[in-house]
Amino acid sequence: MTPLEILAAAVTGAPAPRIPVFCNLLDQGARELGLSQRDYYARGERVAEGQLRMMRRYGYDNVWSLFYVGKEAELLGCREILFNDTGTPNVADFVIRDWDDIPRLEIPPDITAHPAWAETATCLDILRREVGATHPICAYVTASTTLPVLLMGMEKWLELLLSGPAGLRDELLAKCAELTRQELAAYRAAGANVLVYSTPFGSTRFVGHKRFQTFSMPWMKRDLEGVPRAGLVYYCGMTDFNDVIPQVMDELGITVHYLGPGADLAQAKAMIGGRGLTCGVLDDIQLIHWTPRETREQVRRMCQTGMPGGHFLFGTGVMPMAIPEANIRAMLDAAFEFGRYEGPP
Amino acid sequence: MPHVDLPAIIQAYNDAVFDTDKDQAFQIVDAALAQGLCPEDVVFKVVIPAVEDMMSRITQDPDANLAQHFMTAQIAAEVTEKMLPLFRAPPERIGRAVIGTASGDLHSLGKRIVMGCLKSLMVDVTDLGVNVPAERFVDEAVRLDARVIAISAMMVHTATGEQGSLRVRQLLRERGLEERIRIVVGGAPYRYDPELYRQVGADAWAPDGVSAGKVIADLVRGRPPTP
Numbered sequence: 001m002t003p004l005e006i007l008a009a010a011v012t013g014a015p016a017p018r019i020p021v022f023c024n025l026l027d028q029g030a031r032e033l034g035l036s037q038r039d040y041y042a043r044g045e046r047v048a049e050g051q052l053r054m055m056r057r058y059g060y061d062n063v064w065s066l067f068y069v070g071k072e073a074e075l076l077g078c079r080e081i082l083f084n085d086t087g088t089p090n091v092a093d094f095v096i097r098d099w100d101d102i103p104r105l106e107i108p109p110d111i112t113a114h115p116a117w118a119e120t121a122t123c124l125d126i127l128r129r130e131v132g133a134t135h136p137i138c139a140y141v142t143a144s145t146t147l148p149v150l151l152m153g154m155e156k157w158l159e160l161l162l163s164g165p166a167g168l169r170d171e172l173l174a175k176c177a178e179l180t181r182q183e184l185a186a187y188r189a190a191g192a193n194v195l196v197y198s199t200p201f202g203s204t205r206f207v208g209h210k211r212f213q214t215f216s217m218p219w220m221k222r223d224l225e226g227v228p229r230a231g232l233v234y235y236c237g238m239t240d241f242n243d244v245i246p247q248v249m250d251e252l253g254i255t256v257h258y259l260g261p262g263a264d265l266a267q268a269k270a271m272i273g274g275r276g277l278t279c280g281v282l283d284d285i286q287l288i289h290w291t292p293r294e295t296r297e298q299v300r301r302m303c304q305t306g307m308p309g310g311h312f313l314f315g316t317g318v319m320p321m322a323i324p325e326a327n328i329r330a331m332l333d334a335a336f337e338f339g340r341y342e343g344p345p
Numbered sequence: 346m347p348h349v350d351l352p353a354i355i356q357a358y359n360d361a362v363f364d365t366d367k368d369q370a371f372q373i374v375d376a377a378l379a380q381g382l383c384p385e386d387v388v389f390k391v392v393i394p395a396v397e398d399m400m401s402r403i404t405q406d407p408d409a410n411l412a413q414h415f416m417t418a419q420i421a422a423e424v425t426e427k428m429l430p431l432f433r434a435p436p437e438r439i440g441r442a443v444i445g446t447a448s449g450d451l452h453s454l455g456k457r458i459v460m461g462c463l464k465s466l467m468v469d470v471t472d473l474g475v476n477v478p479a480e481r482f483v484d485e486a487v488r489l490d491a492r493v494i495a496i497s498a499m500m501v502h503t504a505t506g507e508q509g510s511l512r513v514r515q516l517l518r519e520r521g522l523e524e525r526i527r528i529v530v531g532g533a534p535y536r537y538d539p540e541l542y543r544q545v546g547a548d549a550w551a552p553d554g555v556s557a558g559k560v561i562a563d564l565v566r567g568r569p570p571t572p
Binding site: 082084086087088090091092153154155158159161162163204205206207208209210211238261262283285286288289318320321322 | 364365367368408409410411412413415416419449450451452453454457476500501502503505506533534537538540541544
């Protein structure tokens, strides 16, 4: 079976020889090509090449079309990204510097015609051509409730959200929701078949239950109006969200859940069961210091907890560049070894 | 003098903070002042205990969340700033800390939460901003006679990078300042790996901004931190 078929089997519960094994070695692509991050991320063909090389070197199942999260801010006018050759790029130029900028913020009528989309399109075109028939191609789309963080910083966004004028907040969110919907459609049309809907404010660890119901859920529904749910993945940016999984499944219709590394995997699996896919996520920051033996044991435990009954995927979180290669190999070797199904799941 | 129902004020204020309702918190403070509670008691008997109450709630309540951390610090800082000019005598300050985000890191939220808490805890705090070079952390700490350098890092490479806490430790060692100035770190990578603070040369860490205020205040006083 191809990795794409193995993923489909995991979602539906059909027989498969093993679980899907996902990994995200994003910034490592620059190192692989011997380029600075600034140069690497400047061209879509370089990102595609980096992703293909990382996938082929380590043998995991997926590729990413994600450059860096701040790329979405570039679609709305961000002009400066702080690159660092040892880690993840940061947004260094906030499009919204004060609340007066919100009414002036314009969402491009067609993001695929925007210059900031061009390299993403190039990357996706190559990935689709090279592995689109056999491998999952992942895209990353930020929810409307989180996008303002990239546009104005977390501090200013929390000020507006928690104690600012509701009308202005909703005006900003309506614009962000428009971008989110456009991105989801554009990525799907360009060949991405796994759409990671990143919604940290969709976790009660960010906003609490009351605000989740009155704020997060209504805006997530708006983000996803008219959006097909196939391939859509609920992800809260390394934060746990077990307590809202049933509601997300029932009200948003998203059945694939990419958990936080600290989540109670058994509990999440029990809630999702055969209705969708539980994506267990290793606490990969600890991979920096674990020994290969410790790494292997952690992966074994995750597989042991998540695999019974099928509908399980092994995944990673942020995969810092400081992780030693030996631990990346130990992790993936263990995921393929312990992720095998000897009989029916 | 009208009767002051301090337990009821504390309960109402704590509930407002827990509900992240800043307007309500200020209404309660105004009503308390109108009842006759003095500004000193507002800060020392209501605001500071509320910060400490939030620290314990954060660790015990499964619904504790980032919005509460943020608003706890905001409300505490704003109420304290409003009350201080009304004090009969300037309050005794505990000491000073400098705070900033690590070199290469532009995430300022954690820093702001910590600063809000420190202000209410009577710690003078100087904000060095974001993307702060290690040399500036040390130079400013010396210039301002700060007892603590607080370094916030939200990404692994800024938490563990050679220009962050590791470099600050090296500079303190080279300049013979290790006994005088302590390093406290905080941010997401430390939550995922609670031993990480030792590996980057810090003296202490805290899992959230509200707790960090207490850890820093303890170190400024010269006490071992009690997160």
